[in-house]
Amino acid sequence: xxxxxxVGSSGSATVDGGTWTNTGSMIVGEQGSGTxxxxxxxxxxxxxxxxxxxxxxxxxxxxxxxxxxTNSDSVRVGFDGDGTLNINTGGQVSNTVGFxxxxxxxxxxxxxxxxxxxxxxxxHVGYSGDGELEVLNGGEVTTGLxxxxxxxxxxxxxxxxxxxxLLVSGDVFLGGSPTVAGGTGQADVSGGLLDVGxxxxxxxxxxxxxxxxxxxxxxxxxxxxxxxxxxxxxxTIDGGVLTDPGTGNVDGGGNPMLKFINGATSAITGDxxxxxxxxxxxNVLSGSQADSARGII
Numbered sequence: 079x080x081x082x083x084x085v086g087s088s089g090s091a092t093v094d095g096g097t098w099t100n101t102g103s104m105i106v107g108e109q110g111s112g113t114x115x116x117x118x119x120x121x122x123x124x125x126x127x128x129x130x131x132x133x134x135x136x137x138x139x140x141x142x143x144x145x146x147x148t149n150s151d152s153v154r155v156g157f158d159g160d161g162t163l164n165i166n167t168g169g170q171v172s173n174t175v176g177f178x179x180x181x182x183x184x185x186x187x188x189x190x191x192x193x194x195x196x197x198x199x200x201x202h203v204g205y206s207g208d209g210e211l212e213v214l215n216g217g218e219v220t221t222g223l224x225x226x227x228x229x230x231x232x233x234x235x236x237x238x239x240x241x242x243x244l245l246v247s248g249d250v251f252l253g254g255s256p257t258v259a260g261g262t263g264q265a266d267v268s269g270g271l272l273d274v275g276x277x278x279x280x281x282x283x284x285x286x287x288x289x290x291x292x293x294x295x296x297x298x299x300x301x302x303x304x305x306x307x308x309x310x311x312x313x314t315i316d317g318g319v320l321t322d323p324g325t326g327n328v329d330g331g332g333n334p335m336l337k338f339i340n341g342a343t344s345a346i347t348g349d350x351x352x353x354x355x356x357x358x359x360x361n362v363l364s365g366s367q368a369d370s371a372r373g374i375i
Contacts (some may be wrong), residue, residue: 079103079124081105082110082135089113093120093145100124100248104147107137107159116140116145116169120332125150127173130161133183138162141169141193149173156186165217167192176201176221179209182231186210190217190242197221204234204261212240212272224250227283228262234263236289242270250295252284259283267291267311277318280304288313289332297321308334308358315342315366326350326370328358335359338366346370 079100082089087110091098095118106112108131116122116139119362127149129137132209136159141147145168152175155161165171165188173315175198178186184207192215199273203209206229213219224246226234238244249256250272253263259281265272267288272278274295284304286293290311297318300302306322310332317340320326325348328336334361336352338344341353343366350370352358360375362368 079105080108081106081114081137082112083108085109085134087111091115092117093122094299095119097121097265098123103128105131106139106162107135108132111136112138113228114140116147119144122147124149127155128157129155129163130159130184130186131157133158135159136161138164140164140166141171142166143168146170147172148282150371152177153265154180155188157181158186159182159210159270160185160361161187163188165190165193165195169193170196172196174198177205178202178211179204179232179234182206185209186296188212190214190219192216195219200225201222202228203236204232204263206232207232210235210237212237212239213242213244215241218245219243220245222246223248223256225255225263226251226265227253227261228255229260232261236265238265238267238270240269240273243273244271245273245302247275249364250274250278252280252286254281254284259302267293280306280354288334289330300324308336310334314339315344316340317342320344320346322348323347324348327354328352328360329354330356330358333357333359335361337361337363338368339364340366344368344370345366349374
């Protein structure tokens with residue numbers, strides 16, 4: 079399925095309660111400007127999805143009110159062009175891998191506002207281009223692994239707002255891939271939940287900012303000296319290790335909490351400061367242990 083295939087073209091398709099099935103890919107804005115709306119229980123099926131496929135193209139897909147887009151392969155939001163995917167209340171999208179800002183020069187934005195986005199394997203927010211993922215208002219994203227700002231020159235931003243949730247069964251990498259540093263990757267948690275089953279790793283270009291909501295992770299690895307800021311909300315280390323070569327500041331107007339449970343430990347080479355200038359809380363439970371050069375409360 080092609081919507082706006084050639085240069086200078088524009089096209090719009092609305093699936094309102096009906097069904098559109100493609101044995102191949104669905105391409106929203108291949109070289110032109112394309113729009114896809116799936117609403118009121120409408121369903122679209124395809125092998126994979128491209129939104130903003132070619133340099134200079136734009137694509138926008140919006141799914142809501144019981145609408146669904148099911149893909150047996152990957153969805154690429156901003157493949158070489160500019161792509162936007164909106165999954166609003168009642169909307170659902172499923173695929174194997176999600177790319178947001180796939181290629182250098184591309185721009186991808188995904189907003190999950192009350193809807194659901196299921197990724198069987200991975201989500202890459204800023205793979206080689208610029209990517210942004212926002213989850214809020216009961217929106218939910220599930221996947222096995224997340225990289226934010228994966229390749230050198232890329233930028234990625236994940237924002238979790240009120241009642242949003244990003245549920246990751248495996249690992250999250252900010253500012254790189256599982257093995258090497260990459261671009262600039264940031265996760266901002268102001269509400270809702272970031273739940274990481276295994277490890278959350280910050281490369282040197284990675285930033286984790288928690289101003290509200292909750293972050294839970296097996297381990298939190300800041301051994302590459304990224305930026306870790308806790309000024310509100312709660313960060314829970316569940317059974318693993320918090321590693322930081324600098325000073326751990328649990329301090330802010332939002333009264334942040336750092337919590338160790340189920341035998342979790344810390345390896346902080348500098349100070350651990352709890353409420354240094356404002357307010358902060360430290361809970362060490364269930365056989366856990368918090369270690370640092372010096373504790374300041």
